[in-house]
Amino acid sequence: MVELFSKTKRPIVVESTSDYNKCSSGALLNCSEKVALINLIQPYGYYVEANINLCNEIKLSLNQVIETADSAIGMRKSTLSILDVCCKTTDMYEFVSDYIWETVSESMAEQASNATKQEEVATIGSYKVFISNLTDAMKKCMENVLVNITDLDDIIYNHQPNSVCNFSISHRFLMDVGLMPYLKYKALVIVSSLKADAIFGKHQISCLVATGDQLYAWVKQYNPTYGNFLWDRLKLAIATALQSKEARTHLVMRESIVSEDSICNYKPLKLELYRQVFNKHYYVDISFAKRLNAKVHQDKGSHRINIPCTTEEEDSSIWRISISNTTDEGTLRSALKEKFYINFDLQLISQAHWSFSHDPFDGSTTFVKNRISFPLEVDIRPCSHSSAAVDLKMRMGINVSSLRDPLKFERNEFPERLTLQAI
Numbered sequence: 001m002v003e004l005f006s007k008t009k010r011p012i013v014v015e016s017t018s019d020y021n022k023c024s025s026g027a028l029l030n031c032s033e034k035v036a037l038i039n040l041i042q043p044y045g046y047y048v049e050a051n052i053n054l055c056n057e058i059k060l061s062l063n064q065v066i067e068t069a070d071s072a073i074g075m076r077k078s079t080l081s082i083l084d085v086c087c088k089t090t091d092m093y094e095f096v097s098d099y100i101w102e103t104v105s106e107s108m109a110e111q112a113s114n115a116t117k118q119e120e121v122a123t124i125g126s127y128k129v130f131i132s133n134l135t136d137a138m139k140k141c142m143e144n145v146l147v148n149i150t151d152l153d154d155i156i157y158n159h160q161p162n163s164v165c166n167f168s169i170s171h172r173f174l175m176d177v178g179l180m181p182y183l184k185y186k187a188l189v190i191v192s193s194l195k196a197d198a199i200f201g202k203h204q205i206s207c208l209v210a211t212g213d214q215l216y217a218w219v220k221q222y223n224p225t226y227g228n229f230l231w232d233r234l235k236l237a238i239a240t241a242l243q244s245k246e247a248r249t250h251l252v253m254r255e256s257i258v259s260e261d262s263i264c265n266y267k268p269l270k271l272e273l274y275r276q277v278f279n280k281h282y283y284v285d286i287s288f289a290k291r292l293n294a295k296v297h298q299d300k301g302s303h304r305i306n307i308p309c310t311t312e313e314e315d316s317s318i319w320r321i322s323i324s325n326t327t328d329e330g331t332l333r334s335a336l337k338e339k340f341y342i343n344f345d346l347q348l349i350s351q352a353h354w355s356f357s358h359d360p361f362d363g364s365t366t367f368v369k370n371r372i373s374f375p376l377e378v379d380i381r382p383c384s385h386s387s388a389a390v391d392l393k394m395r396m397g398i399n400v401s402s403l404r405d406p407l408k409f410e411r412n413e414f415p416e417r418l419t420l421q422a423i
Contacts, residue, residue, distance in 0.1 A: 011418035012279055013068055033257045034269040037207060039077055043067035045206040046082070048249075049268045050190050052212035058087045058186070059212075060193055061268035062200050068274070068420065078273040085199055087189050093138055095185065096178035097131045103177055104130070104159060104167050130159055138174065142226040149225040175229055183230065187237035195245050209269075210238065210253040211261045219255050231255075274420035276382045277334050284340070284378060286319040292344040296321075299339035299375065307340075323378065336380040 034049075041047055043065060051059040062082040070076040105127075137157040141147055152172040159167045193199045194208065215234075218227040235253045242249055261267075288294040290312075296319050297304040311318040323338055379393040 011066060011068065011420050013274070013420050013422070014277070014279075033254065033260055034209065035271070037209065037252060038065055038079065038269070038271060041065045041077075041206050043077065046203045047207040047209065048194060048200060048205050049209045049211065051266050051268065052186065052210065052214045053266065054214050054217060056089050056091050058089055058189055058193075059268075060085050060087065060190070060200070061270070062203065062205075063268075063270060066274070066418070066420070076273075078271040079269075080274070080276055081270055081272060082203075083200070084268070085193065087193060089186060089189055092182055093135045094131075095182045096138065096174070097134050099181050100134065100169065100174070100178045101127060101130055104169075133157060133159075134169070137169075141171070142222055145221070145223055147223050149223065152225075171225070175226075179230065180233060183234045183237045184241075186234060187241045190238060191241035191245055191247065194242075194247055194249065205247070205249045207250050207252060208238070208242070209257065210235075210251065211258050212266055213262070215253075215258045216262050219258065272423060274422055275334055277419050277421045278336070278380075278416070279419035280416060282323045282336065282380060284319075284321045284323060284338070284376075286321070286340070286342065286376070287316050288342075288344060290315055290317055294342055294344040297341045297343070299341065304341060323380070334382070336378070338378045340376040340378075342376065 038047070044067075046062060046064050049061045049063070051057075051061070053059065061084045063079040064082055065077055066080055067075050067077050134157050141149070141156050149171060152175070153170050155168045155170050156174065157169045159169070190208070190210075194205055195201050215231065218230045221227075222230070231253075235251070238253070239251050242251060286296060294317060296307040296309075298307055298321070307319055307321055309317045310320040321340070323336055377393075377395045381391055
């Protein structure tokens with residue numbers, strides 16, 4: 001079991017400067033409401049900003065609020081960027097038209113057991129005409145701010161494919177049958193991302209901020225009847241989805257924030273005064289039986305360097321390789337990636353042992369491979385769901401015995417106190 005340090009333990013700040021106040025204030029003058037929200041979030045809590053845009057995307061940005069001591073103002077909050085993802089969504093008019101088509105076709109169609117190809121082509125043609133005409137009708141009434149809608153039962157489109165069938169679509173039908181499913185779909189995309197372990201599910205997210213130019217268009221550029229409907233129902237759909245998923249996340253969806261964001265081109269709010277860096281040295285241990293006469297090389301990009309054996313024991317050779325937490329220029333790193341190559345007699349080897357540890361040499365993680373290939377790859381970076389740990393991943397070539405994921409990394413977490421470096 002790996003024990004993690006408390007997230008609320010005050011971070012270590014290295015190489016801090018006195019002029020970083022100037023870096024953030026000017027760029028954030030137009031985002032005062034979101035800045036105020038960050039100040040309300042508990043230190044080391046998480047928030048997600050959902051940018052719902054007109055390009056049929058929902059851009060989700062996960063950030064952590066941190067707190068550091070400032071000699072001038074005392075304790076000061078800023079943010080660390082954790083993860084940004086983009087979810088593609090279906091176009092609103094396309095989604096609504098398809099959804100309504102299913103309802104219309106079910107109510108009008110008479111299934112014939114001996115349908116001809118000509119009838120099938122006619123059905124496809126009818127679908128295309130319906131989608132095109134309904135989309136035009138929706139845009140005319142939804143995007144026209146001058147239209148005064150007084151009765152939701154007024155007809156906006158009448159579908160009459162032949163002399164027998166006839167179906168009328170009203171504002172109310174469009175809202176209830178087409179737009180409501182679309183808004184629930186958008187809400188589910190957002191909330192599912194918050195709960196999915198592969199995305200944000202391992203974080204306790206305190207606050208969800210919904211913004212974006214699609215929301216701006218609804219409240220500023222759409223007909224008020226539709227704009228208010230879309231805004232109110234989306235907000236309700238997100239809140240309902242959060243409740244159904246038992247997510248203790250506070251939803252913030254305000255017209256004032258969306259209007260502020262339009263000035264900032266809807267850039268996610270990131271008060272990034274620091275970046276997370278490592279405060280420990282890490283080591284890779286590689287051991288082989290002496291009879292293999294193995295040689296270890298480290299990949300340096302344009303060339304490889306030979307790594308001498310560190311320890312010779314009675315029947316084994318051991319390499320203890322330091323992975324520095326600084327660059328050649330002395331700058332602290334925020335991510336470490338190394339690659340090693342080993343030469344040995346493949347016919348003699350049955351197992352290779354490789355492990356990983358941090359100083360002092362305790363709490364190491366050891367892996368054993370029976371069928372191995374190289375290089376040995378090491379990847380270390382801040383753990384995405386905890387500021388008090390680093391995520392270690394190692395891979396020894398391609399695991400041909402794995403049918404599911406031959407390129408899978410072995411992984412573990414090591415506790416490390418949050419260390420920050422001023423940007």
